[in-house]
Amino acid sequence: MGEQGKRTAVIIGAGPAGLTAAYELLTRTDVRPIVLEKNPDVGGLSRTIEHHGNLMDIGGHRFFSKSDRVMNWWLMHLPLESSAAGGTEITYQQKTRRIETPGLSDAQAQQNAAAAAERAAGLTPNPEAVMLLRRRQSRIYFLGKFFAYPVQMSRDTLSKLGLLRTIRILFSYLRAALFPPRPVKNLEDFFIRRFGKELYLTFFKSYTEKVWGVPCQQISAAWGEQRVKSLSVRRSLRHFLKQTLGRATQDIFQKQTETSLIEQFLYPKYGPGQMWREVACKVEALGGEILRQTQPRRLEIVGPRVQAVLVADGAGQQRRIACDFVFSTMPVKELAGLLDGPVPKNVREVAAGLQYRDFIAVGLLLNSLRIKDDVSSPAPLVADTWIYLQDPDVLAGRLLIFNNWSPYLVKDPSKVWIGVEYFCYESDNLWKLPEEEMARLAMTELERIGIIDAREVVDWRVERVPKAYPAYFGAYERFGEVQEFLDGFENLFLVGRNGMHKYNNQDHSMLTAMVAVDNIIAGRTEKSNIWAVNTEMEYHEEKS
Numbered sequence: 450m451g452e453q454g455k456r457t458a459v460i461i462g463a464g465p466a467g468l469t470a471a472y473e474l475l476t477r478t479d480v481r482p483i484v485l486e487k488n489p490d491v492g493g494l495s496r497t498i499e500h501h502g503n504l505m506d507i508g509g510h511r512f513f514s515k516s517d518r519v520m521n522w523w524l525m526h527l528p529l530e531s532s533a534a535g536g537t538e539i540t541y542q543q544k545t546r547r548i549e550t551p552g553l554s555d556a557q558a559q560q561n562a563a564a565a566a567e568r569a570a571g572l573t574p575n576p577e578a579v580m581l582l583r584r585r586q587s588r589i590y591f592l593g594k595f596f597a598y599p600v601q602m603s604r605d606t607l608s609k610l611g612l613l614r615t616i617r618i619l620f621s622y623l624r625a626a627l628f629p630p631r632p633v634k635n636l637e638d639f640f641i642r643r644f645g646k647e648l649y650l651t652f653f654k655s656y657t658e659k660v661w662g663v664p665c666q667q668i669s670a671a672w673g674e675q676r677v678k679s680l681s682v683r684r685s686l687r688h689f690l691k692q693t694l695g696r697a698t699q700d701i702f703q704k705q706t707e708t709s710l711i712e713q714f715l716y717p718k719y720g721p722g723q724m725w726r727e728v729a730c731k732v733e734a735l736g737g738e739i740l741r742q743t744q745p746r747r748l749e750i751v752g753p754r755v756q757a758v759l760v761a762d763g764a765g766q767q768r769r770i771a772c773d774f775v776f777s778t779m780p781v782k783e784l785a786g787l788l789d790g791p792v793p794k795n796v797r798e799v800a801a802g803l804q805y806r807d808f809i810a811v812g813l814l815l816n817s818l819r820i821k822d823d824v825s826s827p828a829p830l831v832a833d834t835w836i837y838l839q840d841p842d843v844l845a846g847r848l849l850i851f852n853n854w855s856p857y858l859v860k861d862p863s864k865v866w867i868g869v870e871y872f873c874y875e876s877d878n879l880w881k882l883p884e885e886e887m888a889r890l891a892m893t894e895l896e897r898i899g900i901i902d903a904r905e906v907v908d909w910r911v912e913r914v915p916k917a918y919p920a921y922f923g924a925y926e927r928f929g930e931v932q933e934f935l936d937g938f939e940n941l942f943l944v945g946r947n948g949m950h951k952y953n954n955q956d957h958s959m960l961t962a963m964v965a966v967d968n969i970i971a972g973r974t975e976k977s978n979i980w981a982v983n984t985e986m987e988y989h990e991e992k993s
Contacts, residue, residue, distance in 0.1 A: 455481045459758045459770055461745055462486065462778030464493020465955050466945030468728045469522075470776045470962035475735040476563035478970060482732065483770055484739045485760055490722070491729045491739065493778070494917060494946065495955055497722025498812075500910040502860035504720045505812045505868060507914055509835060509849050512580065512715040512724075514956035518963065523580070525560050526727050527717055530579040570734045578727050580715040581855055586832045589652065590820075590848075591839035593899050598837055600652050614651070621645030637665035655841040660872045661806060661920065668922050718857050721955075748775065750790030754940050774969060776962065778945035780805065780916050781931060795927075796934045802924030803931075803950060807880060808917035809871040811891040812851075812910035813901070814864050820900050830865065836900075843894040844879065845869050864907070869895065875915055884911040919950040932980070939974035949980070957982055 458474055460467045463486035471482035490496055498505040514520050589596040594609045607615045625645040630638045636657065640649040657665055717723040729739055742763035749757040749769075757771045777784050785792060785800035822831050836848040849868040851858040859866045869891040873879040882890070888909040895901045919925075928950060935943060942965040943949050945958040953961070960982045968978070 455479050456773040457771065458482045458774040458776060459745075459772045460484045460776040460778075461758075461784075462493060462945065462948070463488075463491040463725070463729065463739055463741075464778055464945060464958070465495050465725065466778045466948060466958040466962045467493070467776060468725055468732060469959040470942075470944060470966060471732045471737050471739075472563070472728055472735075473963055473966040474969075475732060475737050476566045477559060477966060480774065480969065482737045483772075484732070484737065485743045485745055485758075486739060486741050487744045489741055490726075491741075492722040492725040494914065495721040495725060497720035498910070498912055500812060501814075501908060503812070503814060503866050503908075503910075504722075504851070504858040505810065505866075505910060505912065506720045506849065506851065506854060506858070507810050507912060508808065508870070508917070509847075509854070509868075510716075510721040510955055511585065511834075512717070512721075512955075516956055516960060519956040519959055521560060522959070523715065523724065525564065526731075527578050527580045527724055529715070530581055530718070566735060567731060570731075570736075572731060572734050575727065577718060578723065579718050581718055583714055583716045583834070583854065584832070585712055585714055585834055586853075587835040587837070588833055589837045589839050590898070590900070591652070595820075595822075595831075596652075596839075598835075600648070610651075614647070617647045618645065618651070621647035633670045635666045635670055636668040639670040640665065652839065656837060656839055656846060659844070659846040660918070661922075662872065662874060662877075663922065669926070716855055718855060720855065720858055745779070745787055747789050748784075748787050750788055750938070753938055755938055772940075774940045774942065776942045776944055776948075776965060778948040778958075780919075780947040781935070781943070781950045784935070784943075784948075785931065793934060796931050799924045799927045799931050803928070804920040804923040804925070805916040805947075806918040806920055807873055807875050808914040809873060809880065809887065810912045810914065811869040811871070811888055812912070813867050813869065813888070813891060813895075813906050814908040815867065815901060816864065816905045816907065818865055818867075818900060819902055838898070840898055843898060844871055845891060845894050846872055848895075848900070872918075880913065887911045916947055919947060919952060921952070925950070936976045942968070942976065942979065944979065953982075 456479060458470070458480050460470055460482050463484050467484055467486075468491065471484050474480040474482045488496075494508060495510050496507060498507060512523055514523075587598045589598050589600065592609070596606055596609065597603070600606065610618070622645040625641055625643075629642045633639050633642055637649070637654070640653045644653070654665060657668070661668060733739055740760065740762065743760050745758050746761050746767065747759040748755050749759070755772065755775045757769050758775060759767060759769050761767045780803075782800050782803045782805075785797060818830065820831055830850065830852060832853060833850055834853050836850070838845050838848060847870040849870070851866040851868060852862075856862060871879060871891075879887075888911055891909075892901065892903040892906055896903045932943075935941060944961040944965055946953040949961065951957075961979050964979050964982060965976075968974070968976070
């Protein structure tokens with residue numbers, strides 16, 4: 450028991466999952482959370498970096514979810530800006546949702562209770578804590594041209610690819626339809642079976658291998674099943690022929706029958722970190738504790754429970770925190786090494802063998818971009834939020850234009866503030882490059898493919914993010930052994946992306962925390978409903 454007779458939960462990590470758990474515990478239970486955060490700031494992978502007055506979103510975080518529970522939760526903390534409120538409709542994934550005026554008119558009883566708790570704690574609304582309604586556009590940049598994302602077999606696409614490549618794609622489709630690879634042993638087989646070899650080589654291979662750093666032949670086909678729709682080659686071929694004959698205008702992903710990409714999304718005025726700083730302030734005001742620059746050193750195990758967590762702050766001062774519950778969002782690989790009880794040899798081996806893909810973001814502040822939607826366009830910027838860099842000749846994988854996420858991310862509206870994303874391992878030379886060399890690499894690569902003139906860059910920032918993406922290869926095929934062992938501790942809850950070694954989006958991470966709190970309220974120690982939180986393609990912009 451903690452202070453004033455309350456039960457205590459230690460929450461490892463102040464990202465979306467950890468802070469959601471803390472807030473839910475404070476407003477729905479008698480459990481007092483103590484949150485451990487190794488960084489000075491909160492938000493985890495969803496934090497916002499400030500650089501000379503410009504704000505940098507690490508990875509890009511669109512706020513949309515098919516879960517009403519998550520959407521209502523977000524809008525409870527950051528209501529829609531008044532200029533867009535009053536019954537606004539937001540369209541995403543071909544579904545329209547009506548957002549009422551800021552407040553809790555359509556929220557669940559839990560959220561009404563949470564709002565009452567906030568008022569009792571003396572919390573008042575922050576007029577700057579609002580969501581913006583933003584238009585979404587993402588495209589692929591390849592061969593010095595823009596292609597729709599995902600790829601559309603439209604006249605525009607075919608004219609840009611050229612007659613010869615188009616013919617190769619068509620015959621490649623035919624070959625895949627008549628002689629599909631059997632069995633499908635890896636991700637390359639999966640892509641070729643679905644789309645044909647030529648389309649795979651043109652639009653899938655390079656970017657996938659940039660992200661994961663291994664050949665597609667080494668990645669499980671199960672990854673494709675999770676991240677790409679179950680689309681048959683025969684249906685794709687039929688659709689392609691309709692396009693060629695001018696009888697259809699939809700894309701290769703069958704948007705007339707499948708779920709489309711979002712058209713709009715919500716976004717905090719000052720980036721995703723604003724959401725989590727707002728929630729962190731509420732957690733502390735409601736009686737929770739957030740220990741910044743503090744990390745767990747050991748989890749004391751007695752039987753099937755964690756009875757305490759030994760922590761250390763940035764100065765090396767240690768503290769033992771007795772607890773009734775533990776929520777972990779830290780990488781499973783690291784968590785397994787902190788257990789002071791007996792851990793089976795196979796569990797230690799699998800946990801030690803788990804792999805992660807790391808991430809480098811380079812922020813560039815420029816006077817202007819070279820790319821335009823149309824030479825005659827008066828718009829100073831292309832409208833894209835994300836641009837996927839397909840060219841295999843550059844290491845950069847993706848480009849964000851922060852001006853289009855929120856104009857408030859850019860201090861000087863006459864400037865262009867972009868983020869260039871690189872994927873690597875901590876052992877790679879790329880990760881070890883001095884910051885100035887890393888910034889120079891980003892400038893050189895973007896100039897080479899015609900996106901910027903490096904002389905237009907007036908400032909830069911480099912941010913490294915370790916363990917950004919849990920990998921679905923290596924020891925992952927035996928991850929169930931680790932999951933089963935850790936789930937055996939009745940008061941330990943694994944939540945969030947790294948906490949579960951699952952490629953969760955922000956809303957998935959939050960839902961896992963919410964369900965874990967549901968379990969505490971219900972007295973449930975079995976964890977299958979947490980692992981069952983939907984991470985299928987419908988949450989990854991596609992229908993399962």
